Amino acid sequence: MRRFSEEADFLTVYIKEAHADDGAWANLPLDRFHVNDHKSLEDRNEAANLLTDILPCPIYMDALDDEAAKVYKAFPDKMIIILGDKIKYTSSQIGPAGFDVDEMVTCLEDILAKHS
Structure with missing residues (x-):
């Protein structure tokens, strides 16, 4: 991103959480944010906001039906x-x-x- 920031726009689309604490990864000791599977857009928004301090680009979020993830085959x-x-x-x-x-x-x- 730093190298091409003058020529290209970068963004992140936050999709379904791949490592939800209440999902398949629940029992693994991962050093990461602790996020449950999104049950509402508010849940997804809260999780996406955790990334604002570590990603130097705009962060958007996918709809709760995971439309962008499906269209772009982007999971995880x-x-x-x-x-x-x-x-x-x-x-x-x-x-x-x-x-x-x-x-x-x-x-x-x-x-x-x-x-x-």
């Missing part, structure tokens, strides 16, 4: 580059462990070179 995490109304890049693996940041950066560099 996905990196996507959109230009206009077209998807130009989507991470081939779910993240964050499966992300190939170098691949995404190369794609973004190519897009910016073509549109500068």
